[in-house]
Amino acid sequence: xxxxxxxxxxxxxxxxxxxxxxxxxxxxxxxxxxxxxxxxxxxxxxxxxxxxxxxxxxxxxxxxxxxxxxxxxxxxxxxxxxxxxxxxxxxxxxxxxxxxxxxxxxxxxxxxxxxxxxxxxxxxxxxxxxxxxxxxxxxxxxxxxxxxxxxxxxxxxxxxxxxxxxxxxxxxxxxxxxxxxxx
Amino acid sequence: xxxxxxxxxxxxxxxxxxxxxxxxxxxxxxxxxxxxxxxxxxxxxxxxxxxxxxxxxxxxxxxxxxxxxxxxxxxxxxxxxxxxxxxxxxxxxxxxxxxxxxxxxxxxxxxxxxxxxxxxxxxxxxxxxxxxxxxxxxxxxxxxxxxxxxxxxxxxxxxxxxxxxxxxxxxxxxxxxxxxxxxxxxxxxxxxxxxxxxxxxxxxxxxxxxxxxxxxxxxxxxxxxxxxxxxxxxxxxxxxxxxxxxxxxxxxxxxxxx
Numbered sequence: 001x002x003x004x005x006x007x008x009x010x011x012x013x014x015x016x017x018x019x020x021x022x023x024x025x026x027x028x029x030x031x032x033x034x035x036x037x038x039x040x041x042x043x044x045x046x047x048x049x050x051x052x053x054x055x056x057x058x059x060x061x062x063x064x065x066x067x068x069x070x071x072x073x074x075x076x077x078x079x080x081x082x083x084x085x086x087x088x089x090x091x092x093x094x095x096x097x098x099x100x101x102x103x104x105x106x107x108x109x110x111x112x113x114x115x116x117x118x119x120x121x122x123x124x125x126x127x128x129x130x131x132x133x134x135x136x137x138x139x140x141x142x143x144x145x146x147x148x149x150x151x152x153x154x155x156x157x158x159x160x161x162x163x164x165x166x167x168x169x170x171x172x173x174x175x176x177x178x179x180x181x182x183x
Numbered sequence: 184x185x186x187x188x189x190x191x192x193x194x195x196x197x198x199x200x201x202x203x204x205x206x207x208x209x210x211x212x213x214x215x216x217x218x219x220x221x222x223x224x225x226x227x228x229x230x231x232x233x234x235x236x237x238x239x240x241x242x243x244x245x246x247x248x249x250x251x252x253x254x255x256x257x258x259x260x261x262x263x264x265x266x267x268x269x270x271x272x273x274x275x276x277x278x279x280x281x282x283x284x285x286x287x288x289x290x291x292x293x294x295x296x297x298x299x300x301x302x303x304x305x306x307x308x309x310x311x312x313x314x315x316x317x318x319x320x321x322x323x324x325x326x327x328x329x330x331x332x333x334x335x336x337x338x339x340x341x342x343x344x345x346x347x348x349x350x351x352x353x354x355x356x357x358x359x360x361x362x363x364x365x366x367x368x369x370x371x372x373x374x375x376x377x378x379x380x381x382x383x384x385x386x387x388x389x390x391x392x393x394x395x396x397x398x399x400x401x402x403x404x405x406x407x408x409x410x411x412x413x414x415x416x417x418x419x420x421x422x423x424x425x426x427x428x429x430x431x432x433x434x435x436x437x438x439x440x441x
Contacts, residue, residue, distance in 0.1 A: 014303075018301075022291060022294050023259060025252065025255050025256065025259075028251070028252070028255055029248070029252060032248055032251060032252075033248075036242075036243050036247070036248065037240075037242055037243065038235075038236065040240065040241075040242070040243040040247075041238040041239050041240040042235045042238045044238070044240050044241075045238040045240065050244075053243075054243060054244060054247050057243055057247055057251075058247065058250060058251055058254065061251050062251070062254055062255070062258075065255050065258065066258065077232070079232070079236070080228075080229055080232025080233070080235075080236070081232070083231075083232050083235035083236055083238075084228055084231050084232050084235060086235070087231065087235045088200055091200065092200075120236070121239075123233070123236050124236055124237060124238075124239045127233050127234065127236055127237040128237050131234075131237055142234060145199055145201070146199065146231065146234050146235070147238075151201055152196060152201060164192075167192040167193070167195070167196060168192050170192075170195050170196070170199070171191065171192050171194070171195035171227075174195055174227055174230040174231065174234070175230070177230050177233060177234060178226065178229070178230045178233075181233060
């Protein structure tokens, strides 16, 4: 992608990230307004507890404030990055372990514009539709691995599927999501 | 040692934060050297991002933003805190203050611009890295296709005699052409095979010369379709090795388009 083709939302996210780097608190306020709902929804779905979800929301945004270089706007959308970071942090809390992934190590390739709530709602609807049409076995495995944070060993035990099948189906489910979303 | 393909399923588990110990170490070592797996990992994380976005729920409580902004205010990262000054006359205080403010604004603007530029630079670097990875892959393919020891194996029905075959691949939109030959007989000294484009209208047009290697294989790469020409067929003749503008010997092979 040429620089001139970088979407306006990505440029906006870049500018917000640049302002956060120089300590502009109003940029954090704008970022929060734009993406807090995404982070909170992921945290609430995984932790199933409003207070814990709110704590995680604080934690994710404070981490970004403390370490603004962790997000590289050129390599993915802020919304997808925050959603993945939130999921990982929430699973860490479920498993009561310390964070396993440095946020700066997490590069998320996602080309969709998600800065506005209407865009976010459209994406939510589309992802849900794709998931509803997905092979139920794959969908169930993704739910167990992604939102419930079960290890593949746990999943194999719980579903009675061989470990190798679980691994392959998780990957296939994600690729199916990608393909159907692009289609 | 795992092969590249065997790492594929582990990539999804790694993106989920599922790998640990030796499995994680081995995958990280592989990712460090494998651009394709790095890219796939980013794509898988993008998929996970989409999956995460299937969550929706209420807005966070209003107090949450106030709480965050208070926490942020308690941890200022402003790199341009003005220094405390002693009491002076109004002008003695204001002039340096205005100057400092101007410098501060200038510095902030420059820094902001610099950050923007850094982001743009990072974007260009990423694109450059991706292009470089693609180029590496393409170069590997081209090296394979054009290697002197590359062996071309044509699959035919069992016990069928081996006939010379040629495959022309072209793109009307890109105006590019390549040709692969198999099972060709050696040419006499001073002679070579010549590929012809047979246009829908007009005389055959030369499209490249080749001599088969010891296995009877040859390849023409980087060929071009002339502007405005619609190829109806391709043909091979044997010509003087210096090439000819028009066929001077019988057509040995011909293939029609479509």
